[in-house]
Amino acid sequence: MTDSRALASPRALISGVTGQDGHYLAARLIEAGITVHGVVGPSRSVESVSAPGFVGHELDLTDAAQVRALVADVAPQHVFHLAGLSSVGRSWTDPVATVDVNAVSVTAVLDACLQFQDETGDPISVVNASSAEVFAGSSESPQDESTAIAPTSPYGVSKALGHMMCQVYRRRGLQATNAILYNHESPRRxxxxxxxxxxxxxxxxxxxxxxxxxxxxxxxxxDWGWAPDYVDAMYRMALHGKGDDFVVATGxxxxxxxxxxxxxxxxxxxxxxxxxxxxxxxxxxxxSADMVGDATRARDVLGWQPxxxxxxxxxxxxxxxxxxxxxx
CATH class of the missing domain: 3.90.25.10 (UDP-galactose 4-epimerase, domain 1)
Structure with missing residues (x-):
């Protein structure tokens, strides 16, 4: 097993690295001097990401054994779980795949990180890309971290399950954070x-x-924001020092x-x-007719703003x- 303390450069593991957020996050981490290990599914390619300080991996994130082996090999200080089926509309036509990919993958990542942490004593921060869709059925507006989870689509349900699993593993000692991301856009959308x-x-x-x-x-x-801003929020969460839940939105x-x-x-x-x-x-x-988030905690605790x-x-x-x- 790799001894993470003996490796010179801090390392981060990003799932979904070829997506919009993964692209901006990888660039942000590499700029900060962090070696980035990026993960995509077996049917995709990491060839589109080419930069000093980047290492690509192709694997099935719903395969717990593969995920455990990767985490043990990379020995990351930070893990960002961004991968998944991200279309609310598509989730209605393929709800089984949506729940399987989105919920199982985050569980596999969390469990692999907790096992590695327990075995080595090396702490790992995990940032999970949750979604405003977990609040879609709420009558509360704006929504914040205390808003009751009430998804209205298969996509929202899949993200809610991952969100709650993140909280479960946090209670077990993992520094796991939910980034409750509202809609965020860029030319890479x-x-x-x-x-x-x-x-x-x-x-x-x-x-x-x-x-x-x-x-x-x-x-x-x-509530539409700028994707690089939301990546900045996730970066701040990874460095926060403890697991938590943060709404990321413009208000x-x-x-x-x-x-x-x-x-x-x-x-x-x-x-x-x-x-x-x-x-x-x-x-x-x-x-939902209107979705708007209250990111007061992210502003106050993380010093983040759009x-x-x-x-x-x-x-x-x-x-x-x-x-x-x-x-x-």
């Missing part, structure tokens, strides 16, 4: 998410490459219609409704999509 669908369409329509944008419910309201909610209006304004289109059509088939069952406004986030995404349109 996949086009399967409505935010990137909107910004990509605004850029394409402005360039004359697309005519229409088809959306579902425009009145839904979400402001905006409707999908506002997101569309802001995106189209960024490309000089004022009459955005002329380019948008509504398809009720895109509406998801049991979507750096970009809603308008800056949307404009940054649109500008990135416009550059992509120009280069294609």
């Amino acid at each position: 996949p086009a399967t998410f409505v935010t990137r669908k909107i910004t990509a369409a605004a850029a394409a329509i402005a360039a004359g490459e697309q005519d229409r944008l088809t959306l579902g419910n425009l009145s839904l309201r979400r 402001e909610s905006h409707s999908v219609a506002e997101f569309v209006e802001t995106a189209f304004a960024a490309v000089g289109i004022t009459d955005w409704r002329a380019h948008v059509e509504i398809d009720d088939e895109l509406n998801r069952p049991a979507d 750096t970009k406004t809603f308008e800056q986030i949307v404009t940054s995404m649109v500008n990135a999509d416009r550059r992509q349109e120009q280069n294609s």
Whole structure:
């Protein structure tokens, strides 16, 4: 077994390293002089991540034996569990896989870290990417760490189970923290998410490459933040020194219609409704009408705060999509 105390560089293990948050987190940790070990599933590749101080691993995170072997080999000081099926909509079409991947993987990671800690005496901090969706059925607004867990989708249930497992392992002595992340965006957000669908369409329509944008419910309201800010919050959680739960949010909610209006304004289109059509088939069952988080604890305890406004986030995404349109 690797003796973590004898290794020169601090090490972090990130699951889901090729995702939006994994990308920004890996860069942040490497910049801080931390060697990053990144994990993706067997069907994906870590080749897209290439940087000094990065080591890639491909394995099944629902396989407890594989996860235990990896943690023992890497001997990380910090583990960030970001991997999972992240689409609320897809969770309705494949609920079994969603619960299996999201809930089992976090349990495997937590158990492997506790076993390693118990065997070696070397403490590990674990930051689990929880979700605002665990509060989706709550009547309380805004939501904070004391809000009752009340998911309304298979995705929310899967994240709630991982969230509670994190609390269970914390009580067993593991420095395990839930990062309760509200919606957070960037140019690295996949086009399967409505935010990137909107910004990509605004850029394409402005360039004359697309005519229409088809959306579902425009009145839904979400608390949208900037992904690098939320990664900064998780980094602070890892260094906090003890496990806890932290809501990461801006405290402001905006409707999908506002997101569309802001995106189209960024490309000089004022009459955005002329380019948008509504398809009720895109509406998801049991979507919460308004989700907004209270991140007071993260601000007070971690010294964290968001750096970009809603308008800056949307404009940054649109500008990135416009550059992509120009280069294609």
